[in-house]
Amino acid sequence: MSTILETVNLERTFGAVVAASNINIKISAGEILGVIGSNGAGKTTFVNMVTGYLKPSSGKILYRGEDITGKPTRDITRLGICRSFQIPQLFLELPVIDNIIIALTIAKEVKPSLLKPAITPEIVDEAMEILKRFEVAQYAESEVGVLAQGIRKLVDIAMATVNNPDLLFLDEPTSGVSAEEKIQIMDVLMAALKTTKTAVLFIEHDMEIVEKYAPRVAAFYEGTILADGPTGEVLDDPKVREFVIGTEFHRKVEENQVGGSV
């Protein structure tokens, strides 16, 4: 698989605080990569830098060989790198379908029209298709502000996928939702993304989710990448166990394994 994103010695500092340092990562087309790490490990800073929200203090971001370091967010989105947010960034007072229609109209027109109507039967159909794919079509007419967090998360991700990105960053797609909903949400979004060739990088704190959905994992610790490789190997790495996931997760996995063998 060809590499679509490569970061070279990426660093970001805030005064004396080093939020991210020496980040070297490669993502291939269609790959699914889980990113783990405790709060403040530099995961979101990394996503913010790649998507243009934060300018790196040093280092390079190469997208399909092109240097995109320091480009504005909107230009990076147009190149095919999109993201969803830990706290869904939606237009809360508007219905779900209007959120998708706005995303679609922006995706379709680089310089949006001033006089042509935005809402056409074709665009409504397209928006409904997207909502169906993410299994939230029944909420199309509901105002986003009144919906549950899990639904908002799916709408947020659906909006990020309207222009069929090559690379999608999902910042904690299951945070703030109940344990039962987590798997449900991940199943829905992975099924929706399966139809595309989008590479997905998702930040996640729940190791069960990471194990289930990510064949490769990068573990962040204090602004650097502690380990990067196949999920099993990274989660078994003693340093990752000590500094990132703790022993709790492994005890749980071992208990499950014992329980399962009885």
Add this chain to the structure above:
Amino acid sequence: MRSQLDRTEKLLIVGLPILIALGFILPEWIVNYIQVSLGTGLVALGVMIQMRAGLVSFGQGLYFCIGGYAAGMAGKFLGISDIFLLLACGLIASVTIAFAAGFLLRRYREIFFAMLSLALSMILFGLLSKLEMLGSTDGFNLPSATYLGWAPEGDTAKHALYVATCIPTIICAFLLNRYLRSPMGYIGEALRENEIRLEYLGTSAHRAVHIKYVIAAGVSGIGGVLWALALGHVDPEMTNWTTSGQFVFISILSGTGNIVAPLFGTFILEIVRVYAVELSPNTWQMILGTLMLLTIIFLPRGLWSLIQEKKHAKKSGGEK
């Protein structure tokens, strides 16, 4: 082919001949109020489209004044009296200045946007008040409008100006409605709610604000020209903060739900003001203040929300 006209656009198309006919039927004093209201209504429309993006301009009088003064100066110094040229002067002047000022204003939101817009309008107020060449605080008069060489007089001139006010107003309202329905209009709505998301969808929030600001200035400039021609006079009060405040008042009173609302709202405010002055010549402002207070408490989405609620009630009644 499917009609792309929405109900508001159909209403505007049907409303234009009716509005023109009213000018020949209604008493002269009401026609005068309608004419003045159409001019200021356009400025209120400019305020309204910005409000829909969460931007409150406390200085929209700036472009109202620029439009009026541009037309006045074209008449005074260049001897132009043709209404089409005067409208073009007002439009070009207001759009040019708004385009330049927009680079500054597009970076600010909420109270900072409101205060900066106010500051710009008050700079012009100070400047015009001191410029003797332009009549200082007294302002100056405009020539009577001509129409491609036709110079009507007496009642014909009044009717011609009334018709010439109605047509650009309805055209502007129609185009603004189109704008609000367009992708750029939708981006404006989204702007009010979440700029970060807009940037992440691939568009510039600053650019959207800039475009909106220039469009609002353009219609306000046209409103200024029409208002100045209706009164035959311009003075620095057009850009005073009290005038700008009045446009915000109209937008709150009428609501931002429909493009037609500020046009009605302006007329209602004019009529209320007439009766308030008659009822209580020294404290009429108190009546307007009370009206504002009651609107905010009981109709936070303005008078137009009464029509919207009625429509919703009818719709849900029909669904049952």
